[in-house]
Amino acid sequence: QKEVEQDPGPLSVPEGAIVSLNCTYSNSAFQYFMWYRQYSRKGPELLMYTYSSGNKEDGRFTAQVDKSSKYISLFIRDSQPSDSATYLCAMGNTGGFKTIFGAGTRLFVKA
Amino acid sequence: DVKVTQSSRYLVKRTGEKVFLECVQDMDHENMFWYRQDPGLGLRLIYFSYDVKMKEKGDIPEGYSVSREKKERFSLILESASTNQTSMYLCASSVGQGETQYFGPGTRLLVL
Numbered sequence: 001q002k003e004v005e006q007d008p009g010p011l012s013v014p015e016g017a018i019v020s021l022n023c024t025y026s027n028s029a030f031q032y033f034m035w036y037r038q039y040s041r042k043g044p045e046l047l048m049y050t051y052s053s054g055n056k057e058d059g060r061f062t063a064q065v066d067k068s069s070k071y072i073s074l075f076i077r078d079s080q081p082s083d084s085a086t087y088l089c090a091m092g093n094t095g096g097f098k099t100i101f102g103a104g105t106r107l108f109v110k111a
Numbered sequence: 112d113v114k115v116t117q118s119s120r121y122l123v124k125r126t127g128e129k130v131f132l133e134c135v136q137d138m139d140h141e142n143m144f145w146y147r148q149d150p151g152l153g154l155r156l157i158y159f160s161y162d163v164k165m166k167e168k169g170d171i172p173e174g175y176s177v178s179r180e181k182k183e184r185f186s187l188i189l190e191s192a193s194t195n196q197t198s199m200y201l202c203a204s205s206v207g208q209g210e211t212q213y214f215g216p217g218t219r220l221l222v223l
Contacts, residue, residue: 008151034211043115043201043214044154088154090212098169099212103153 003027006089006102015111019076023089023102026070030091030100033065035074038086038104047087048074079109114138115215117202123221130189132218134202142205143185144212145169145177147198154201160185161208192222 006023013019021035032051036044048063050056050072056063062075072091076083089102118133136143144159146169156169158177166177174196178186185204189196199219203212 036214041217041219043217046211046213049211098156098159101154103151 001026003100004089004091004102007105008103010106010108012108012110013079015079015081015109017079017109019074019079019083019107019109021074021076021087021089021105021107023072023091024070025072025091025100027091027093027100028067028070029093030067031093032091033063033072034090034099035061035063036088036090036101038088040085044088081109081111083107084109115202115204115213117200117215117218119218120216121219121221123223124189124192125223126193128189128192128222130192130220130222132187132189132200132202132220134185134187134204134215135183136185136202136204136213137183138204138206138213139182140204140206140213141182142207142210142212143179144203144205145175145185145187146201146203147171148201148217149198157187189220192220194222196220197222 004025035048038044053067060077064073086104088104092099115136145157146154160166160179176188202215205212
């Protein structure tokens, strides 16, 4: 079983739609959770960082962590064509150096 | 803003060549990382360093070595490039254990 599972997509939505991206994980020791956005042929850039369970909102983006279900989500409201990218979930525990990344979900937002 | 730079955006090398990829970060971060990214496989950790001259193997270190002589600089070396090392190489840095990693723009390496 992979430590992190993420649906690769592609996910195609119309402009203005609410997008839901998800990851499941198996290691209950993970304490911090991140979402990265990666445009084509560029490096990943950090979107959201969450420590432990709960929700975090930043503009049109909301990150949710449910540690009991080992499930994390990223919601994008009022999606824009500029949101078209690959979204990577990532997680780790503060006792270690390694961060585990999902394989990424490719998102297309159509104008 | 954290800035991580990589020496080349694109590289084309021949099989058997020795290849050097350089990464520099400007935020005095303790930890630096080298990943490769391949379609369907996601990010795979090659090596990381938690201090000058210190290094640890990641998940796929075979065929690679690293060097960290200065805190801000972390080099990835392909001792004898092979075609299966054609990939996107990403460098990252973080301030401490379990902290957010910041990525460079990546180097697309093609080995012919």
